[in-house]
Amino acid sequence: MEPIRKFNRFELKYLLSMEQARKLKQQIAAYMLPDQYAWDSGDYVISSLYYDSPDLQCYWEKIDGLKFRKKLRVRIYETEENITEASIVFVEIKQRYDKTIQKRRIAIPYRDAMTLCDERRLPDEYDEKDRPVMEEVLAMIEERNLQPTLITSYFRHAYTGTDYDNGLRITFDSNIRYRINDLDLASKNLGKYIVSPDRVILEIKANEKVPYWLTDLIAQNNYRLIRISKYCTGLDMENEFPRKIEVY
Template identity: 45%
Template sequence: MTSLHSFNRYEIKYLMPSDRVPELRRELVARMDADSHGGDGGYGVWSTYYDTRDLRFYWEKIEGLKFRRKLRLRHYGDRNDVTDDTTVHVEIKQRVNRVTQKRRAALPYHLARDLCDGRRMVDHEPGRTAFLEEVLELVSVLDLRPVAMTGYQREAYVGRDADVGLRVTLDHRVRGRDRDFHFAAEAENRLIVPARLSVVEFKADERVPYWLTDLAARMNLSIVRVSKYCQSVEAFGRVPRSIFHIPDSETVEV
C-alpha cells in the first residue's frame, strides 16, 4: 500500500542557541498548536539521502541552482523500532526558484529499499505509478546510492485561524552518519551541528505572517542557508567544508 502526498511551500531557516528555545516556545504556543504527532518531547526524524558518485545533488545545493532536487527515505519516530514492515516515506524534495516542493509516497521499509536500493518497481496502489517510476528512473539513470543519514529530535507547531498552513519546526541534537544506512543499524551517530544550536524553520503556503517575522527580528535570529544533508556530507569529510558549514564547537558521539 502507498499513500502519495504533494505540496508546495516557502521555507526560512534560522540557527538559534538551544538555551533560548524555551523563550521561542512560549511565543509559539500562544499563537500556534503543537503538532498532534509529537508528544511533550517531540519526535525523531531520520533520513537517508541518496546522491551520485560525484555528489551532484550536494553541489546543486551549494551552487544555489534555481532548480534542484534530492531523494531520501524518511522515518518518523524511534529508528531502533524500524522493521521491514515499518512505514517510511520515499521523498523527492525539490526547489523551484524560491518555492520548495515535496512529493512522497508511504511504503513498507522493505519495499522502499527494493525501489531505491534494488532499483525495481514495487507493488503499489493505482495512481502512484508516475511518482514511483520517477524515483526508479532517478536511482537507475543517475546511479544513486545512499550517501548520508541525518537524525534529530523535532518539535513542530501548526498555525490556527488566519495562520492555517503555517508550520514552525525546532530541530535539536542534529546527528548523522556516513555508513550503515539501515535505519535500525547498530551504529553510532555523531553530532553534525553543535549541541548548543537548534535549527528553526518557518514554513508557509504563501507568506510567513508578520508577527512571526517580527518575533524572529526581536529574538535576533539570523537567516541561514543550512542544509542538514550538506552539513552531514561535509562533517564526514566527503568534500571540503563550504561557506555555509556550521563550524564544530565540540566532537560528541551519541
C-alpha cells in the same frame, strides 16, 4: 489517513541557542498548536536516508546554489518500536525551484522502499495512486545512478498553524547527527554531530506568506537567516572541510 503526495511551500532557517529556542517556543504558544503526532514530550525523532550520485551531483547542486535542484531521500518518523521491514517510511523527492520547495512523496513499507530505491524496481504490490511518484523515483535513480550516501537523525519539536495561519509550520531540530556508514534506518548507530549539540535549527515553513506576528517576533529577537543543509553539512564534516554556515 490519506497521505499527502504533493505540496509546495517555502522555508526559512535560523540557528538558535537552546535558550533562544526555549524562549521562542513560549512566545509562539499563543499563536500555534503543538504537532498532533509528537510524543508526550512534544518531540519526535526523524531519520532520513539520502541518495546521491557517485560524483555527489545533489550535493554540488546545493553548494553551487542552483535555482532548480532536487534530491531523493527515505524518511521515517520513529516510534518506541524497533524499525522493521514492515515499518512505514516516506520516499520523497524534494525539489527546489528558485525559493519554492516542492515535495512528492509516498508512504510505503521499508522493505518496499528498499526494493524501489536500492533494487531499482517496483514493489510487487503497491497503491496505483503511488505509481507516478514511484516511476519518477526510478527515473531519477537511473538517470543519476543514485546510491545510499548518508543518514541524518534528529529530535524535532513542531508546531502547526491554526485556521488563521493555515499551512504554517514551525520546527525546532536538535541533537542533529549524521553517519555515512551503516546506512540502515533500523540501526541504532547515532553517528556524529552535524552542528554543536547546544544549537537548534529553527525552520519556518509556509505555503504563501509568513504572518505579521511571526515576522515581528523574528525581528524582535534579532534572528538572522542562514543557509544550511543537513545533508551537505554532514558530508562537509565527514570530509573535514566544514563550510561556514552562510548568514544573511
